[in-house]
Amino acid sequence: MHNMLKPRWLVEVIAVWGYVQRNYFLTKRYFMWELVWLTFTTVNAMSITFIGAGVELVGGGEGTDTERLMTFLLIGALIWSYLSMIFDVLSETVQWERWEGTIEYTFMSPTSRVTHLLGMGVYAVVYGIARTAVVLGVAMLAFDLDLSEANYWAAMVILAVCSISLVGFGVVAAVMPLLSPEKGQQVTYIVSALLLLVSGVYYPVKVLPDWMQVIAQYSPVTYALEGSRAALQDGVGLSQLWSSIWPLLVMGVVFVPMGLFVFYLGESYAKRTGKLKRSG
């Protein structure tokens, strides 16, 4: 039974499963909270979609393709719900454990930090997909959406590639509570809010001021939304979505190693300054 008899890779795989299973157990135990958030997300997505339905009645929106606008808004709400979930789970990696009081136990365990963050990332993706599917199901029942041309396969590829870069982005943000136990997590919420603002979740990026459009170019969410909308609303295939895919691939290749490196630096700093402590 002793782990020293096992090859290193197997020990790491077991630990990845350990993190995934732990998060599943936590989701089960905090079921009522999960239900509250799911309801909130669903209602939020529906409310935003209704904005599209009301555009013509408000005035000034005559001639608008209401159905298309509603689909545009709902796709934004759904994809933001999914991607922000990945970002939140990753960015709360440290703070959650600090609050629970398990941070020291986890950080003195022998499995690597890559394993730790990979376990968190895998769970975030699986959980994000499940939750978004529920919201989408409810929305499909509530609205008459125009998805006749949808290329679901292309949209899924876009989201899969974007998930990787978002994991890297989340890992960078996760380092904040290591640097500042009191204020670090708040910074991650600001990062999340900025992503929402500049990435064109509920409007085309082109309506933003020039300086915001520059920032939007560095957000993986921008490309995920552009690509997904093109695939779902216009049925665009993968070959034509290359302009959305390659920036996401580049960001994935850059953000994941950068996230791990930044996290390594943050962890080293926390170990030098004694900040790797529980606060719950």
Place this chain on the structure above:
Amino acid sequence: MKALELRGVEKSFKKRRGEVVRALDSISLSVGKGEVVGILGPNGSGKSTLVRVISTLVVPDRGEVEVFGIDATRHPKRVQRSMNRVSVEASFFKKLSAMENLLYGAKLYGVTSAEARPRIKEILDNIGFARKRATEPMEHLSRGMQQKIALARALLTSPVVMLLDEPTTGLDPRSKKDVQEFIRKIREAHDSSILLCTHDMGEAEELCDRVGIMMDGKILALEESEELKRRYATNGRVPTMEETFMAATGYSVEEASAEGDQDA
């Protein structure tokens, strides 16, 4: 080869307003294979920092920490595999059950659920922990029961070095006795080397092969308990461990265990 060896370990922390606290001041100590070494000290004396440094959670400013000859600062992952820790706080996911926490803890050390389950049952039976309570959330268990689960979690990974940081602090007398009995069993049944930090004089005297006294980040003395007491003998009278502690530190037992600065 020593199970644990520290040579000239120093650690200071910068506090707000630029104040520097010297938590560890030239600490040198060793724990032999299968030996139990106790460190007595008041709150804020540096015991917890000592445990954090050994468990690779804090990097020392100077000095060397070796676990079975492996440098803990340079090769933390290799050292972590052979070590586990029980701290004064119950470091668990409060909403998860004892079993869920134990399975998670085991996996972090590469032990699968299938391997861990029979071992968990054996350990829980050994400590008289009702198995059906293992499915209850940790927050429903008493502090004493939580601390037993913490010891079980540490034991589950078959550590050769165990770091016990005030494992009985804050427990009621009955729970304290149970936990101490469990530590005694670990000592007898396993080949683990144990560093036990405490401010319970009786616990240190009873469970440890050697006892050290720590104060302001320094180890003032580290000897077998009888020798330690003889060191502070006055007029030919060998003092009790409490009197020895008072003579060495200037603190009474009550003052030593009073709430203080836990940072050090």
